[in-house]
Amino acid sequence: MTKEISQLYRSAEGDCHRSSKTPSRFRLFCASFFPPFVFGSLVIAGWYLISYGILDESRRFLLQPPHKVLTNGFLDWGGRDGLAGMLESLWSSTKVAGIGLFFAILIGFLLAVIMSQAVAVEKALFPYLVTLQAIPILAVVPLIMFWWGSGQTSRVVVCILISLFPIIVNTLFGLQSAEKDMHALFTLHSASRFTKLRKLMIPAALPAIFAGLRISAGLSVIGAIVGDFFFGKGEVGLGQLIKRFSSELQGEELLAAVILSSALGVAVFLLFTWIQNKAIGKWSDRADLI
Amino acid sequence: MPDISSLSLTFDGVGMTFPDGTDALRDVSFSVAPSEFVSVVGPSGCGKSTLLNIASGLLKPSSGSVEVADISLGYIFQDPTLLPWRTVKRNVELLCELHQIPKEERQERAQEAINLVGLSGFENHFPKTLSGGMKMRTSLARTLTLHPEMFLFDEPFGSLDEITREKLNDETQILFQKEGFASLFITHSISEAVFLSTKVYVMSERPGTIVAAFDVPFEYPRVPNQRFDPSFTKICREVSNALRGVRHD
Numbered sequence: 001m002t003k004e005i006s007q008l009y010r011s012a013e014g015d016c017h018r019s020s021k022t023p024s025r026f027r028l029f030c031a032s033f034f035p036p037f038v039f040g041s042l043v044i045a046g047w048y049l050i051s052y053g054i055l056d057e058s059r060r061f062l063l064q065p066p067h068k069v070l071t072n073g074f075l076d077w078g079g080r081d082g083l084a085g086m087l088e089s090l091w092s093s094t095k096v097a098g099i100g101l102f103f104a105i106l107i108g109f110l111l112a113v114i115m116s117q118a119v120a121v122e123k124a125l126f127p128y129l130v131t132l133q134a135i136p137i138l139a140v141v142p143l144i145m146f147w148w149g150s151g152q153t154s155r156v157v158v159c160i161l162i163s164l165f166p167i168i169v170n171t172l173f174g175l176q177s178a179e180k181d182m183h184a185l186f187t188l189h190s191a192s193r194f195t196k197l198r199k200l201m202i203p204a205a206l207p208a209i210f211a212g213l214r215i216s217a218g219l220s221v222i223g224a225i226v227g228d229f230f231f232g233k234g235e236v237g238l239g240q241l242i243k244r245f246s247s248e249l250q251g252e253e254l255l256a257a258v259i260l261s262s263a264l265g266v267a268v269f270l271l272f273t274w275i276q277n278k279a280i281g282k283w284s285d286r287a288d289l290i
Numbered sequence: 291m292p293d294i295s296s297l298s299l300t301f302d303g304v305g306m307t308f309p310d311g312t313d314a315l316r317d318v319s320f321s322v323a324p325s326e327f328v329s330v331v332g333p334s335g336c337g338k339s340t341l342l343n344i345a346s347g348l349l350k351p352s353s354g355s356v357e358v359a360d361i362s363l364g365y366i367f368q369d370p371t372l373l374p375w376r377t378v379k380r381n382v383e384l385l386c387e388l389h390q391i392p393k394e395e396r397q398e399r400a401q402e403a404i405n406l407v408g409l410s411g412f413e414n415h416f417p418k419t420l421s422g423g424m425k426m427r428t429s430l431a432r433t434l435t436l437h438p439e440m441f442l443f444d445e446p447f448g449s450l451d452e453i454t455r456e457k458l459n460d461e462t463q464i465l466f467q468k469e470g471f472a473s474l475f476i477t478h479s480i481s482e483a484v485f486l487s488t489k490v491y492v493m494s495e496r497p498g499t500i501v502a503a504f505d506v507p508f509e510y511p512r513v514p515n516q517r518f519d520p521s522f523t524k525i526c527r528e529v530s531n532a533l534r535g536v537r538h539d
Contacts, residue, residue, distance in 0.1 A: 023451040181367045184348055188365055189388040199387075203375045283375045 052129040071255025080252045081245070085236075090260050092235040093224045096152060097268065100159020101220040105213070107160070108167030116201065117193070118177035133165040137223075141230045151234045155227030162214035162223035170212025174205025210276035215274045221265040238264075248265075258282045297321045298361060298440045298472040303354035305497070306340050306435070314340045316497035317354070322472050327463075329475040329483035330500075331495030331529060338476040339368070341498075342442045345474060355480035362439030364471070366446045372417040372432075379404065379413040389436070396424055396435075403431035406465070423454035430462075434469070443475040447482065459485055460514055467510040480529050485517060492524075492532040502532035509526045 023031075044066055051065040064072075074217060076082050111129075115122040148154040178200050186196050228239020238261050247252035306314040307418055322328045332338050340385035344350040348364050372381045382403055386396040404410055407427040417425055426446060433441070443505040447455045463486050465471060477483050483490045484506055492502040504525055508516060516522055 179369070179371065181369055181371045182373070185365070185367070186388065188363075189385055190347055191388050195368050195388065199384075200373070203373065204376070272308065280375070283418060285418055 060091075061249050061251045064255065069252045069255045071260075072252035073259075081250060083256075086238075086241060086257060086260060087255075089236050089238045089241045089257075090264060093221070093228065093237040093239070093261070094264060096155045096227065096237060097159055097220040097224040097264070100156045100223055101163055101217060101268075103156070104160045104163040104167055104216060104220065108164050108212075108216075109171055112168050112171035112175060113197070113202075115172055117197075122172070127166065129168060130162070137161060137226060145231070150231040152231075154231040155224060155237065158227035158231075159220045159223035162226070163219040166215040166219065167209075168212075168214045170208045170215075171205060174208030174212075175201045177208060178204040206280050210272065210280065214269055214272045214276070217268040218265050221261070221268055225261055253266065296323070297357070298324050298326075298359050299474065300357040301341070301345075301354070302353045302357070304341075304344060304356060305353035306337065306344065306349070306350045313497035315344075315351070318499055319354075320491055320500055320503070322474050324439070324472050327466055327473040327487045328489045329477060329487040330491045330493055331477055331480055331483045331533065332498055333495050333533070334478055336493050336495050337498035338478075339444050340494060342444050342474065342476060345442055347416050361439035361472075362436055364433035364436060364441045366429060366433055366441060366443045368444050368446065368448060370417070370422075372425055372428055374417050377414045377416055378409060378420070378428050378431075381417070381428055382435060385432055386435050391491065393536065397492045399435040400431070403434040406434060407431045407461070421454075422450050423458060423506040426450065426458060430465075434465075437469070438471060440472040440474070441479075443473065444512060445476050445478065446477070455479075455482070456514065456517075460512075462486060464511050480526050480533070482518060484522060484525050484529060485512060491531055492529060501535070502529075504529055504532075 047063070047066055051060060051063050055062055073086075074083055079085075100282050111125070115125060132214055140161070144157050148157055175197075182204075183196070186200055190197070217265055225235060225239040225242070228237040229243055232243075238257055242254060242257045242261070245251075245257060263272045299320075301318050302320040305316050308314060318341065320328070330338055330341065340349065342365070344351050345358065346363055373384065376384070379397075379400055383396050386399055386486075391399070401413075404413060406428050409424065409427050409431060412420070412424065417428070420428065429446070434458065447458050450458065458525040459482055466486070473486075475483065475486060484504075487506050490498050490504045490506060492504075494501045506525060508522070
């Protein structure tokens with residue numbers, strides 16, 4: 001079937017649906033929110049079952065029931081372990097993740113652009129980037145401590161190390177994704193290297209760059225929290241908080257802090273998805289993928 | 291043979307062997323005169339596209355020489371090669387942009403070319419919303435903005451359906467008549483070649499070389515029904531026979 005005809009066919013089909021029976025907004029809403037709601041309820045039910053059915057009272061601190069996490073973890077505002085302190089930590093971790101991600105984007109993008117310009121550079125750097133990626137963060141903790149102390153700078157360094165690789169790899173892949181004929185077109189009209197980069201390679205790379213960004217944004221949050229575990233000087237981040245709550249057996253607060261951390265990760269991911277859809281949604285076929 | 295300096299493009303004993311040892315072309319000699327529409331038909335993989343790469347300067351021949359007059363070339367690729375992040379209008383403006391033509395003139399030329407290929411109304415559409423035929427029209431318009439004196443076509447309509455293809459053939463020869471450019475058109479469709487051209491060359495299998503030449507005497511503009519004219523089908527049959535003669539299978 002030809003493209004034109006198949007398109008006609010598709011739009012005709014679309015019209016049919018619209019005219020015969022359009023599901024109401026409410027029904028669409030239900031259809032997409034009912035399944036996760038049901039599953040969420042089941043998880044909470046299972047959670048209660050473990051807290052009250054399986055654990056006896058002396059061991060209940062292992063998994064406090066949901067409502068206690070809510071009241072003791074979230075609804076308790078002031079005090080040493082109140083929500084106010086937790087939000088402060090959340091803000092501190094957000095800053096660390098944000099700064100780390102910013103530098104990872106900067107370094108990653110520049111490295112990828114340089115590598116895209118010369119095969120020799122790509123060949124020279126790539127094995128070391130893979131090696132760098134393979135080093136467990138735990139193994140370089142002492143080094144980071146030597147060089148940058150145990151404050152915020154070291155936490156940012158962990159963030160950068162953790163989130164750098166996907167940005168480089170995806171950006172490089174994107175920069176190389178423009179077809180041969182596209183390059184030929186620019187070459188035929190004597191476009192400079194820089195013009196090619198600016199008008200062809202970078203825009204062509206955007207979908208892949210965003211794919212990398214969304215992965216790295218989540219990783220930078222993990223980096224901020226992992227960094228907290230080793231480098232606790234200065235502001236108290238979420239990782240510090242989690243460490244303290246676990247050592248003091250404060251199950252409710254511990255779970256609340258964990259939930260906040262994952263909420264931060266989700267928020268950052270959604271933010272970048274939103275930016276992506278704004279930036280390339282109009283023209284890219286891939287933008288609607290989440 | 292006319293004086294070489296008055297020709298748009300001349301291949302003289304051109305041979306091409308790729309570094310991997312593939313013998314693509316051997317001793318190809320022919321020329322294209324101004325306002326001549328030359329088609330080259332041949333079996334797939336016979337080095338037809340290599341011919342265009344050499345003519346445009348993207349490749350250097352390993353033997354023989356190519357003379358290109360001091361004229362502007364327009365290259366139409368097999369794929370529309372549109373930039374997906376640009377609208378039709380911005381895609382059409384691209385080449386003027388690369389040649390640093392001022393914005394106002396650029397936009398004027400783009401609009402003119404868009405009207406010429408019948409895409410008015412689609413200026414602000416992104417390529418992903420266009421059909422294959424419309425994409426190819428955009429690609430044509432993009433090249434038309436530079437008013438090239440010679441077009442190099444690399445099987446541009448090969449991936450289109452028959453109906454769209456015939457329509458674009460009709461329009462291409464009208465454009466050819468209107469704009470008066472010279473053309474070197476690569477295709478594997480015999481009827482397309484005969485319908486469009488003043489001259490059709492037949493190429494052999496790899497290593498490709500010219501084995502037959504046919505003049506197509508019909509006046510321009512040609513009407514769609516020309517395709518069913520006995521004199522038209524006669525030429526097609528002759529081209530087809532020449533092609534069959536060069537195939538080993």
